Amino acid sequence: MASGxxxxxxxxxxxxxxxxxxxxxxxxxxxxxxxxxxxxxxxxFVCVGGSPNRMKHLADYLQEQLHVEIPAGMTLCNLGKGKAxxxxxxxxxxxxxxxxMGVPSLSILLHELFKLLxxxxxxxxxxxxxxxxxxxxxxxxxxxxxxxxxxxFLEPYYTQVILxxxxxxxxxxxxxxxxxxxxxxxxxxxxxxxxxxxxxxNDFYEEQARLDGAVCTFTEKExxxxxxxxxxxxxxxxxxxxxxxxxxxxxxNIKGAVVCVTLVNRLKGDQVTATNEIMRExxxxxxxxxxxxxxxxxxxx
Ligand code: R2B
Ligand code: URA
Numbered sequence: 089m090a091s092g093x094x095x096x097x098x099x100x101x102x103x104x105x106x107x108x109x110x111x112x113x114x115x116x117x118x119x120x121x122x123x124x125x126x127x128x129x130x131x132x133f134v135c136v137g138g139s140p141n142r143m144k145h146l147a148d149y150l151q152e153q154l155h156v157e158i159p160a161g162m163t164l165c166n167l168g169k170g171k172a173x174x175x176x177x178x179x180x181x182x183x184x185x186x187x188x189m190g191v192p193s194l195s196i197l198l199h200e201l202f203k204l205l206x207x208x209x210x211x212x213x214x215x216x217x218x219x220x221x222x223x224x225x226x227x228x229x230x231x232x233x234x235x236x237x238x239x240x241f242l243e244p245y246y247t248q249v250i251l252x253x254x255x256x257x258x259x260x261x262x263x264x265x266x267x268x269x270x271x272x273x274x275x276x277x278x279x280x281x282x283x284x285x286x287x288x289x290n291d292f293y294e295e296q297a298r299l300d301g302a303v304c305t306f307t308e309k310e311x312x313x314x315x316x317x318x319x320x321x322x323x324x325x326x327x328x329x330x331x332x333x334x335x336x337x338x339x340x341n342i343k344g345a346v347v348c349v350t351l352v353n354r355l356k357g358d359q360v361t362a363t364n365e366i367m368r369e370x371x372x373x374x375x376x377x378x379x380x381x382x383x384x385x386x387x388x389x
Pocket of ligand 1: 188220327329
């Protein structure tokens with residue numbers, strides 16, 4: 089089996105070296121029965137996002153934008169169909185994969201995705217989370233490119249308990265990548281794209297200061313004071329994966345970025361009330377920005 093340090097990024101796990109085969113259980117791939125370098129060796133960009141449908145839409149959109157040929161009568165297929173926990177679509181050099189909701193689901197996927205890239209001998213890969221979030225002081229539909237991912241103590245760390253001990257891993261995103269993605273917005277867009285800090289919570293309701301969960305222990309004033317405090321600290325959106333995403337990318341030395349559309353302005357309310365049509369339009373916005381970035385990187389613009 090290959091060594092743990094290779095291919096521009098590294099897998100800081102000496103045990104991988106000793107394994108005869110590696111079963112990437114949740115993405116239904118394995119080193120013995122799949123030729124991973126042949127299947128995935130040309131991957132340069134990985135886009136991840138919460139929902140399988142959104143990732144399918146992104147894959148279809150990128151297929152068109154990147155002029156990736158698909159044989160007549162065929163459509164993009166979900167590589168994990170039937171067996172995997174996550175939906176995965178490959179569009180030329182781009183892999184689009186769903187990660188579910190929250191850090192635990194994302195972290196399982198990233199372990200297996202990073203090992204996949206390693207086993208496939210991919211080089212110079214960039215990974216982008218293309219997602220949704222709640223905005224603070226922004227019009228719904230605004231796209232936020234994360235400049236720093238923070239935990240709910242507003243610290244740039246991902247906290248994990250390993251062998252019963254608390255560990256803090258720095259959440260580091262690539263600043264140059266964030267700025268390059270921000271630079272792909274256009275004054276002609278019918279929405280704004282901004283750079284801002286992103287707070288990552290482990291819950292959609294109480295941890296995100298919502299009054300509308302099944303349980304709530306704080307007042308409206310306490311909620312508003314807290315959200316204003318977040319705004320003053322530079323936080324422009326809240327979601328549920330950024331801090332682990334940033335820390336895990338940093339540990340394997342892969343450039344990562346987080347690009348999320350805001351579905352609601354939390355200074356004005358808690359409920360996500362946009363119609364299905366508006367929601368679909370909002371969700372396409374970060375996809376358009378990221379699509380432009382990938383086109384530019386591939387020399388298509
Ligand atoms: C954004 O949206 C989801 C919760 O609705 C969660 O995955 C996130 O980060
Ligand atoms: N996702 C979140 O985590 N929070 C929101 O408010 C909206 C989407």
